[in-house]
Amino acid sequence: MKAAAAALVSVLLVTVTTTTASAADRSPGARKWQPTVRPHATIAPGHMRSDRDVLPKGFSKRQADEAETMEARATDGCQVYWPAPYEVCGAIRDKYNELGGPGGFLSFPKSNELTNPDGVGKRTEFINGPIYWSPQGGAHPVLNHFFAAWARNGWEAGPLGYPTSDEIVNPDGVGRRQHFVSGDIYWKLNEAYAVRGAIRDKWAQAGWEAGYLGYPVSDEFATPDGIGSGARFEHGTIYWTAAYGAHPVSGGLLTKWELSGYEKGPYGYPVADQQPRGSSWDQEFQFGTMGFPTDPAAAVDPDDGDADPTVGDQVPVTWGDFAADANTEGAGRAVVQAGPGSLEPCTAGESCMHTTMAAAEDDPPDDPVIDGPNTQGAFISPLCLDQAWDGQWRTQRKHACMIWKNLDVDVIDTKGAEIGSIPFTVRTGILTSHKSGEFQQEFRVDFHGLTGKTGKPTFRYKLTYNNAPAGSYSVDGAADGSPIKSGQSKVIVVKWKEQAMADGALKYPVVNIAWNFGNLDPDVVPGKQWGNIRVANVRCDSTMKLSNGKFRQGCVFPGITPEFKLTSVTPEQTWHVAEAITSGLPGAAGRPLHRQADKSKRDINRQTSCPRKGPVADARRLSGRSCDEFPFASSNEGAAAHPGLGRTVHANCNVKDLPISTGPDGYSVCMIDAKQNSQSGSLLGKFYGEERVVDQDAFSLATSGGAPPGTP
Incomplete structure (x- = not known):
């Protein structure tokens, strides 16, 4: 009897109690439970499953024996998956079994059921990720890149809330998505990002990932001014403000908006979706309509020669034709050896x-x-x-x-x-x-x-x-x-x-x-x-x-800086340019301007100096006058080169938002006669064409016969 008793071995059973996970420790590998050990029964050696079966890698005999004992005592609605010594219960158990249990992609459990920080939801952690449960969404796994994106956005306590679906393969057969109470997470190949709220709704209108924007490539972010938010996609962005809602900006419009400084630039936030205009696109922003390749307002506003310069249709043939084009009589001009x-x-x-x-x-x-x-x-x-x-x-x-x-x-x-x-x-x-x-x-x-x-x-x-x-x-x-x-x-x-x-x-x-x-x-x-x-x-x-839109060749000696003459034909614009140069701005022969042929950059210069909408434009507006800027919008030295250094030259310019000042950098604005302003722009465009002033070419100005605008 003593010998038999001596052969008996006392075996310990593990009774498990759980603790709540802290909000700072939410990785799938975190273990937030503590075992309490008490003696329970004696079992003859060699009768445990671990004595007969090979244990999966990563499990000890002790864990296997604990799991076997727990299986015999599992509570209603819970299940133990030998050799993991944890109970998986309720809806989480059902989802786990649906996904293949230990033979599925989650592998074995590595925690008992844990209560989330909100005191409502539950989770159980498995070797390859957790399953979360909530009353709103039920039980769903959140894994890998999806888990990382959810973590960046604050888990269930963040704006997305709890998951409401498993991962879903998208119609393109490439990407995946997972739905949450207040948003979605989308994944394609390398990373997953959250999309939610009004930005998600606008993306849906644009066709989801199959639309022109493609997949998200960022989470939602706040703009530096604290007013708006945005999210980046493969082929564009969506920006949202409380005042104007959510609107996509894509393609050439996005490139141009980026060049202008996004919402901090002269156009401000988008206030409408983009619209086609023939082969171009337009989009309304806070302070003007942006177009790509060029703003539509350039067709009606003075454009400082921004329109592509044209050359005459008649091709020179005779010596006299060429001599007339070349202006060989101009002996008083600069000589270069x-x-x-x-x-x-x-x-x-x-x-x-x-x-x-x-x-x-x-x-x-x-x-x-x-x-x-x-x-x-x-x-x-x-x-x-x-x-x-x-x-x-x-x-x-x-x-x-x-x-x-x-x-x-x-x-x-x-x-x-x-x-x-x-x-x-x-x-x-x-x-x-x-x-x-x-x-x-x-x-x-x-x-x-x-x-x-x-x-x-x-x-x-x-x-x-x-x-x-x-x-x-x-x-x-x-x-x-x-x-x-x-x-x-x-x-x-x-x-x-x-x-x-x-x-x-x-x-x-x-x-x-x-x-x-x-x-x-x-x-x-x-x-x-x-x-x-x-x-x-x-x-x-x-x-x-040519006037028909076809390109025409021409030749010049580029080492000579051509000179644009402003005269009494446009006296108010001539006066403004002369006063601006006198105040220190470039343009004279020793400090020439350089042509900017990029339509987007010209529009940005123009919008910086002369916004088309908003309080600044309203305060300057005068009947019969239009906004003239110098250096020209069609030059590298235009307003966007020094966006914070605007000024005016005289009170009669009616530009009360800018100071009268001097200095070598910046730009000048004056409200001048609208017809003169438009005519001067046409003359500048003609000058660019006749002198073949191509992109980045230097040119200087000469003024004579100017006269200031009258008192506003």
């Missing part, structure tokens, strides 16, 4: 060109014999005629010229002796046009009195255009290899032809005319040395349009 022509080094024993400072006949006879077209000076500007003839390029925006005198060829015979000389002068001019991708060049060599024995000299030349084949240019005039006579001028006119360019493209062609002098006399050694006139500072672009 570029590199001179060049002479390749001489070779000993050959006829050789050089520059001499010795006195020579500078000009051919009054009526020279011209071999080639008589251009009658169409290509040579007074810029060159009135300056030293030193072989330097002198350039304006659409034409350039060079005169190079005191050139001479030493004629060498076969014995190596110098037997004569050929003095000459080179003249060349280039004419470009804002209406054509072709540009034309005259090359003229004026021969003075040939001295000594010169044999039978010939004029030779060769052309190159970006190393392109001969079809890229055409030549009119003296033939290559034609004989040279004293008192004669050899003239060729080269048409450097328009090359194919994509719409919106720029190119910088490089052209060169090389020349030398051959000789048909067998007793004279012909020259192999070449002179070169190279042009590398032309720019051609295809960024501007």
Whole structure:
């Protein structure tokens, strides 16, 4: 009897009591229960299930034995899943069994039923996540990314409340969603985010994840001003304010709103959904209508040349056409010197060109014999005629010229002796046009009195255009290899032809005319040395349009800063610009403006300086006047460059919200005559087109004949 009794082993049963989880410790792995141990019964060794079955990884024999004992004593509505020593009860048990119990994705339980901090809901934690129960939603698991998103939003105590569904596969077969009392959590591939309230309702109107916004990529966030909230989606955002409700902003409108500074910028919050306008989109904001690519108000408000500049339909053909476009008569404009022509080094024993400072006949006879077209000076500007003839390029925006005198060829015979000389002068001019991708060049060599024995000299030349084949240019005039006579001028006119360019493209062609002098006399050694006139500072672009909307090429010399002249034609705007520059703002020749061709950025400049709606616009409004800003909205230096530095120049401007001040940075606003304002904008657009002022090009202003607006 004693031996049998000695063989009996006392086995401990575990009676489990639970404690409530703190709000700070809500991870699925948290264990918030404490076991209380008391002796209960004796069982013969080898009779426990753990003695016969292999335990799943992670469980001890003690846990398995506890679970087996608990199974025998499980309370009504509860179940123990050996070898986990925990009871799973009620609706949570039913959901767990529905999901496959320990063989499902949740695996084994790792807690008894716990009461949530609100004292109402319950949860049981499993190895791979919890199941939550509430009277409102029933029992549902919340796992992985969904659990993380729910945690970020405060679990059941946050704005989402308790889950009301399991995870649901979305119609696209990619993403998933889970519903909660006051919102949803959506997941796609990498992360899950909550969507709720008015933002969720607006997203629903937009087609949920299958609509144009796509999946959420953020939780709801508060705006910095504390007034609104928003949520980001794959292809847009939804913003909400109490005053205006929830509205999506997407596509180009969103890009533009972002550039403007979102709700802190000059447009403020969206107050309506976006609407189509032909191929564009419009959306109402607090202080104006935003459009993409351009604001619709730009079609009726003064736009400072914001509309795409257009060029004339008529293509120049003749020398006179090109000369008229290039304005070669403008001798009073700025002169810029570029590199001179060049002479390749001489070779000993050959006829050789050089520059001499010795006195020579500078000009051919009054009526020279011209071999080639008589251009009658169409290509040579007074810029060159009135300056030293030193072989330097002198350039304006659409034409350039060079005169190079005191050139001479030493004629060498076969014995190596110098037997004569050929003095000459080179003249060349280039004419470009804002209406054509072709540009034309005259090359003229004026021969003075040939001295000594010169044999039978010939004029030779060769052309190159970006190393392109001969079809890229055409030549009119003296033939290559034609004989040279004293008192004669050899003239060729080269048409450097328009090359194919994509719409919106720029190119910088490089052209060169090389020349030398051959000789048909067998007793004279012909020259192999070449002179070169190279042009590398032309720019051609295809960024501007005809009236029919098709792009038209044009060419200019971009190193010249064009000047926009404001006159008495628009006296109030001219006055405002002059006063603004005097107050320290850029625009004068030494501190030019730079064109901004991006429509969105121009609109942002305009809206910053001249809001179209709201209290500022209302306070400035005067009959017959419209808002004029400087620097122009179509410049990089426009109002958005210094949004906090607005000012005005005079009380008559009726801009009481801005101070009268000075300084090098900022922008100026004045309410001026509306017709003048509109006309000035048209003139600026014409200037951009005629001078081919492309994006980021510098330009300066000159003012004369201005007059201030009258007293408001």
